[in-house]
Amino acid sequence: MADDKSGATSPSPPTDRVVSIVEMLVALDGPATSADLADALGLSRSTVGSILSALRERGWVRRLADLTYAPGPALAGVAEKARGKLPVPDGLTGRIEDLAARVGCGAALSLVEDGRLVFVAMTEGLGHIPAGIEVGLRLPMQAPGGAAVVAVSDRALQQRWLDTVPADRRAQLTRSLAQIAEDGVGVWGADAADIDRIDVLAQVVSHLSADPASQRLRDSVQAIITDTSGHLYDRATLASDRHLPISYLSAPVFDSAGEPLWELQIGPLRSAVSVGEREHYVREITSTARELSAWDA
Template sequence: MPDRSSSPPTRRVVDIVSLLAGADAPISTAGIAEQLGIARATASAILSELTTAGWAVRDPTRGYIIGPALAGLPTAALPHDVGDLLAELAARTGYGATFSRIEPDRLTVLDVRHGVDRVVPGIPVGHRVPLQFPAGAGVMPWRPAREQNIWLRTATEDDDQHNACALLALVRERGIAVFRPRADDAGLVDLLADLLSAVGSELLRPQLRTRTLRQLAALTARPFTRAELDSDEILPLSYLAAPVFDANGTAAYEVQLGPLRAATTRIERDDFIEATRATARDLTAALADNRRHR
């Protein structure tokens, strides 16, 4: 099957990191190459770079495990089903999906799966962003009141403060946060996303990549209102985020889907909403089942 990623070499790095992060035992170079369907020489070269960066460690059995540079990421405790379910969401919708951990001060991307119609532009595994409005909106209604209040204060503009308060109630009611570009920005969002995908964000200088991602995030950060969610109008759609609960019942994770489309019908939006919520439910069940079998 052909690799549909906008950057196959980067995709292979992500796949190896994801594989190591989800493994409960060291994996040999040959084992990694076989599981991912890549050449052993390719796997060996990537593992060498990951080891140098501290992202992977070669243990005495000559297998590889996740390295100390990523030890703070909680991916090692995640079941293998997480990646499979995320890939199913991307395949079902055609758009990129991510799975993130939400902590009191930050959002950390734990897994990324690209879609046929749209990759996830510029968002690698391990990418972290401050937990400021609207990041984390999909879980915030189920977080402690103190965290909610801190989060609400990060919405600095008057319109955003009003939207943030309304959003908490709407997300709790609908079980999902849905965002759109600001009124006149739909075309620019489409252009930026296409450029990032075509160029390959790994080719951009870090500062330029950061500025571009921040601009894209700002342009796509207007939450849907209740009236817009129920509207039959054709509307732009940026991304969706639904809560995923850990085995203790805490809204600790978020699954995000990024269509980044300039126009969608209500039927299309409802399909995206249902697909994202269904994946969130399946991920919650996978986390609970993982704990029972540990």
């Protein structure tokens, strides 16, 4: 009998347990006890203890003097090799850091793979990344997430994406996809009050990451942020003289075969953005997306 208390089904629960423990140790700001990990993940303490012992034998985790656990040196080596094998554009880190500096806010790039958006790069220390995003975060391709890539993908993918929302929202989202495909960018807004909420909630997510027992609460807060992230502006509204609240912008990035493989994002998270500033954001993210798309794999 599986001892996963979450009730989730999986093709390989034992594998899920190992992966979950490693992911949590890497995500935490400090070491954790076996009991902390077990409680946070809804696993029995004996199972977590056995897994940690096996991981320690391989050097994937290390046990400290106070009997807490932290990522081990072998895991660092695997991670470094894996990073070098990821399908990412050449010069990615420098380009998104330059973009973040020019727009004055965080930037991130996600890879579209197996029906998910997997964040593979982000800037640090300059504003907030949209929706509390961190490297390694996997989000399902559910509307409105991933709209920039979906807009330039085939009709079958677009329909699967549209099917993730109620029928009464699909016509508007279809128009939104057409606009993104033509303009090469989507500009997302929210109520000014929601911008402030996103900002505060993103800080809560960051704070909760230091506590292994808070994983479920952290996931719940993350879901609230995603639900609050806003709506796509139409061209007429973007061109108006009004100051608008802007949560984030997204643009597709193509591989050398012309396939949309990544989504580039910047996250101003500002409650009042002038038309000139909006145009600046659009110019910068679209030019960077074109530069990344010009990479020859």
